[in-house]
């Protein structure tokens with residue numbers, strides 16, 4: 001607790017983006033530009049099986065025929081995809097056998113971020129996969145998980161050790177040509193995490209990935225694949241930070257989840273990529289992410305919880321395909337925008353099986369000149385008898401220059417379904433804060449109380465430490481914006 | 484305890500308070516009356532540190548400290564309390580939780596430990612009982628959807644929890660039904676002692692039947708135009724303000 005308090009007061013002191021440092025490591029970076037040879041080179045560099053190369057080439061061919069989507073409610077100068085480097089890895093001599101071989105600078109970076117990776121100090125009940133630029137540098141608690149048959153490793157390693165598992169599931173939830181950025185990711189992704197939970201297994205710990213972009217002008221394209229077999233359960237956490245650069249960096253990840261009968265995946269994200277300069281809007285991450293889960297089995301469940309507090313632009317719709325009968329999908333989201341940030345985020349719930357249920361709780365907070373859009377689609381197929389959806393999308397405005405938008409789309413092809421949508425907009429006002437202060441409560445605590453009240457339904461879905469962290473993060477970001 | 488000297492203040496460059504002097508000593512009750520828009524609430528908000536108002540001249544000391552130098556939070560900790568004429572609603576923040584935060588802020592600044600949540604709950608139940616408030620107001624969100632009278636009761640509940648040295652109650656009586664007025668007045672009277680003081684802003688004599696003021700002041704157009712004892716309130720009740728307000 002005291003540790004945590006310290007880091008929070010440190011943050012309060014200069015109120016700067018805490019993670020805006022870069023690490024000086026020698027990296028192995030491809031020249032800028034993208035063509036078929038680059039795709040082949042990435043695959044070769046990683047010594048990939050044939051199917052993987054074919055997957056990439058197919059994706060690349062598809063991508064070339066596609067156009068950047070124009071429908072999101074975000075605005076930015078068009079990206080020059082030839083001006084990005086598609087591969088950057090901390091230089092290393094050979095495949096790492098143990099953590100001792102990780103570049104000590106990289107280890108220190110993660111330590112600075114509060115994620116100790118050394119064997120002695122590693123977090124007691126969380127297994128961590130640390131991804132630096134596009135490459136996984138360390139995965140902790142692997143052995144302990146393996147005792148129960150749980151596979152948790154970089155996806156590049158899974159391609160070597162469990163190629164048939166990867167081949168069976170990769171691209172089954174997000175097909176290579178799904179959308180522009182997913183196609184790009186499928187062609188050029190370099191690493192990410194792979195998790196396989198065997199049947200009848202409850203993961204004994206939280207599994208987490210920590211993403212860090214370090215090099216300027218490198219795109220980060222990670223790929224995550226999580227498979228939860230019959231009667232199994234896993235809770236997965238994802239954290240993200242990046243250094244401050246004046247130029248925009250592209251982050252286009254793909255995450256695929258699959259649950260079999262009676263299985264459950266709970267996926268939580270706290271995203272705090274660098275958002276660009278607060279005054280000028282210069283720099284920051286373009287976060288164009290495709291996250292989708294498939295409830296393939298009966299009675300299975302996928303639950304997405306996200307706290308989005310960073311990035312210059314966020315474009316992200318964690319979704320669920322509810323294929324198995326009686327399966328259920330949940331989406332809990334807090335998206336905060338301030339400064340010049342733009343977010344267009346939400347979810348898609350695709351009901352295919354009978355008695356499928358979905359619920360959507362979205363809380364958007366917009367401050368300063370930022371723009372915050374919720375975009376949600378509930379699609380109910382003709383065989384989805386008795387499907388049910390509940391959506392609640394609330395917005396909170398801070399100050400009077402920010403904007404909030406809600407775009408709910410509902411499509412039903414079955415008459416037995418029940419769909420409910422609620423939406424509300426509120427404002428955090430100077431008078432509310434004065435009310436707290438006039439009772440001796442500090443402004444900081446007042447903002448925290450109002451915000452955590454607004455986000456209560458989402459925060460309670462997060463693991464304890466994550467919830468505390470998320471709350472502090474929001475308070476910190478809003479302090480300058482209120483009043 | 485409170486010493487206001489030739490206070491001038493306003494908002495956005497227009498003057499609302501135009502030279503007020505007032506001194507309030509320990510153990511005293513002052514009533515401030517006056518027509519709508521005369522500046523009563525503005526005076527109360529300035530005393531409690533609302534950032535929207537700007538003081539252009541004058542001085543306010545509270546327990547020998549320069550009150551105008553302190554922010555709202557510090558004033559509250561120092562013992563100033565304002566019961567709002569229009570308490571704001573704060574959806575999402577639990578009422579009991581809010582009260583505990585306020586109570587703890589006081590304790591922490593006095594170098595004491597935060598109160599045990601169960602002990603606080605007991606304290607809260609007891610205070611609520613004396614104000615005739617039902618238990619459900621603990622679970623509800625702060626003033627959220629409260630009726631006018633319920634909001635006023637909730638203000639007095641906060642006063643009871645915070646036990647201020649100086650309480651400024653801005654039209655706490657309006658909105659209360661006849662029984663509630665009596666119960667709340669009794670509650671306020673119970674909180675009184677020789678070390679604290681009370682400023683009551685009101686339009687009606689009926690509150691002053693329960694809480695008997697030592698002084699009554701009439702505020703008009705940003706100035707105190709008449710001060711007297713409690714008989715002044717009775718005169719105002721029967722004759723209105725015309726006979727004392729300057730014609731212009």
Ligand SMILES: Nc1ncnc2c1ncn2[C@@H]1O[C@H](COP(=O)(O)OP(=O)(O)OP(=O)(O)O)[C@@H](O)[C@H]1O
Pocket residue numbers: 494499517518519520521522523524525526535568
């Ligand atoms: N924030 C503000 N912005 C603009 N004008 C204000 C503001 N606050 C107060 N005023 C004006 O100052 C004057 C005094 O207002 P105030 O609320 O103090 O009156 P009052 O004596 O409390 O009246 P009432 O008896 O109706 O409660 C009014 O004309 C009011 O419109």
Ligand SMILES: [Mg+2]
Pocket residue numbers: 523524525568653654
């Ligand atoms: Mg008033």
